Amino acid sequence: MGKWLVSLLENANTLADIFEVVKAAVRQTRNENRGGLMLGLADLGNHPRGFLGAFYPVGTNIIVMNRNPLSRIKDSKPELFKPYVFHILLHEYLHSLGHLDEREVRRMCIDISIKAFGEGHLATRLAANITEYIPNLAYPDIAWQPESTDIELVDDFDRSSVNYIT
Numbered sequence: 061m062g063k064w065l066v067s068l069l070e071n072a073n074t075l076a077d078i079f080e081v082v083k084a085a086v087r088q089t090r091n092e093n094r095g096g097l098m099l100g101l102a103d104l105g106n107h108p109r110g111f112l113g114a115f116y117p118v119g120t121n122i123i124v125m126n127r128n129p130l131s132r133i134k135d136s137k138p139e140l141f142k143p144y145v146f147h148i149l150l151h152e153y154l155h156s157l158g159h160l161d162e163r164e165v166r167r168m169c170i171d172i173s174i175k176a177f178g179e180g181h182l183a184t185r186l187a188a189n190i191t192e193y194i195p196n197l198a199y200p201d202i203a204w205q206p207e208s209t210d211i212e213l214v215d216d217f218d219r220s221s222v223n224y225i226t
Contacts, residue, residue: 065176069142069183075099075125076217078145082153083220085176090168092157097218099149100124100211106132106198113148113190113197116155123152124211129197137196143183144197147173147190 065085072078079099087093104112104126114125125148133140150172154165166187173184186193 066178066181069146069177072142075145075149075214076219078142079149079153079217080220082146082149085150085172086153086157089172089175094157095218095220096121097153097156098122099214099217101127101130101214102211103127113144114152116152118155118160121156123149123156125149125152127212128199132197132199140182140186140193140196143181143186144193146183147186150187 065081065088068084069078069081072081076099079097083093098121100122102124104124106112106126106128112126113129114123116123129144130141133144147169151165151169154168159165159168169187170184173181173187177183190197
């Protein structure tokens with residue numbers, strides 16, 4: 061199953077492109093899907109001992125992704141960008157599908173990643189142990205500042221759900 065998804069992820073250029081890979085992987089491995097999600101980017105800070113990649117407010121249609129790790133990846137290890145975004149969006153997408161238990165979602169992320177990409181793929185390794193990559197994801201000692209939590213919506217995020225809008 062994984063070869064076409066590996067190629068799809070490699071050719072993804074935007075957050076929306078990567079989200080399409082997430083949805084395809086979940087459809088293929090779990091036969092689940094939903095549409096109408098939005099993605100917001102916010103500066104949620106970070107700290108190596110308290111990392112937050114994104115969150116899904118239950119009952120909403122938005123995933124809020126932390127912009128800080130995206131910047132850190134570009135500075136420290138750009139090849140992590142697509143696998144990291146895949147992993148984070150996969151995790152939150154599973155929450156949006158009604159899977160709320162964190163341990164269950166972590167296991168599901170590993171299983172889906174293995175089936176989609178294989179055990180050695182960086183997205184699978186991130187799912188298995190994201191703490192190994194925190195030095196490339198978190199700036200040292202940048203804590204969350206509540207006054208700086210403006211959310212920027214990503215245009216054209218969940219494309220397959222809105223193709224009827226002109």
